[in-house]
Amino acid sequence: MNYSKQRETILDTLREYTVHPSAEQLYEKVHSKDKTISKGTLYRNLNQLAASGIIKKIDGLDTSAHFDHNTHEHYHFICNRCKKIYDIEKEDVKIPEIKQKDEFIITNHDIIFKGICKECRKKNLD
Amino acid sequence: MNYSKQRETILDTLREYTVHPSAEQLYEKVHSKDKTISKGTLYRNLNQLAASGIIKKIDGLDTSAHFDHNTHEHYHFICNRCKKIYDIEKEDVKIPEIKQKDEFIITNHDIIFKGICKECRKKNLD
DNA sequence: ACCAAAATTAGTAATAATTCCTAATTTTTA
DNA sequence: TAAAAATTAGGAATTATTACTAATTTTGGT
Numbered sequence: 413m414n415y416s417k418q419r420e421t422i423l424d425t426l427r428e429y430t431v432h433p434s435a436e437q438l439y440e441k442v443h444s445k446d447k448t449i450s451k452g453t454l455y456r457n458l459n460q461l462a463a464s465g466i467i468k469k470i471d472g473l474d475t476s477a478h479f480d481h482n483t484h485e486h487y488h489f490i491c492n493r494c495k496k497i498y499d500i501e502k503e504d505v506k507i508p509e510i511k512q513k514d515e516f517i518i519t520n521h522d523i524i525f526k527g528i529c530k531e532c533r534k535k536n537l538d
Numbered sequence: 539m540n541y542s543k544q545r546e547t548i549l550d551t552l553r554e555y556t557v558h559p560s561a562e563q564l565y566e567k568v569h570s571k572d573k574t575i576s577k578g579t580l581y582r583n584l585n586q587l588a589a590s591g592i593i594k595k596i597d598g599l600d601t602s603a604h605f606d607h608n609t610h611e612h613y614h615f616i617c618n619r620c621k622k623i624y625d626i627e628k629e630d631v632k633i634p635e636i637k638q639k640d641e642f643i644i645t646n647h648d649i650i651f652k653g654i655c656k657e658c659r660k661k662n663l664d
Numbered sequence: 665a666c667c668a669a670a671a672t673t674a675g676t677a678a679t680a681a682t683t684c685c686t687a688a689t690t691t692t693t694a
Numbered sequence: 695t696a697a698a699a700a701t702t703a704g705g706a707a708t709t710a711t712t713a714c715t716a717a718t719t720t721t722g723g724t
Contacts, residue, residue: 542719542720543719
């Protein structure tokens, strides 16, 4: 991968997030820094960065992909009400182990927990 | 939910699958039975059926949602090469348990395993 | 069975997320 | 510093899905 100013801006911007933005959300922020960066460039770079393992692409959270600069293995929780995405540390989960039965070579797995977050639960009690 | 002939056809058709078709794949088959069923009707019904727990909607497998008539809890494996989706029985997985720390009320979770399936592995050895 | 209310439909338009295309520019190589 | 390779902006195209509307079907009470 060659250097490009645009890719640097995109990666830097993603790294400012503690949560995991969608491409659209990231675009807003990237665009506010550099008006000339196009969506094509954003998507291309996010996919390249994910393919080379520098960032992570998370599917299945909602209708769009989300991106995460935190590459250490961890899982996610999405609140069904507010749709916010929280990190679940791997240390807090008993990691699933699968009896492979010679059927599959499993290289990775994602766990997505769903439910109601503390904040939304509180709101409901008012 | 009222009865409708279209919904019956859609559900019957989904139940013919052992794998989990996308809406598009299902549409082909449904359409071959009844040319008048529209995509709008298909999507609406799939979402209604999923909302009422009669079927399951699986996100995060690829770019589209997939649907599963098998409502007993189980996980999925998707092959990175052929993109086929296999069932992983819950009995074959040590279920993850999370230290909730009072933060979340977890109502459900999905696990998606990724890797290479047996068939694709074989092909590579030829 | 009959009828009004509610639910559902087909078909199409609209939207959202993402990829593709192309000519121009930038980066790397040597 | 010039040629080759990679990357870009911007817009068109594609894919997946939802929204809209007038017509039809289903349902529950009589």
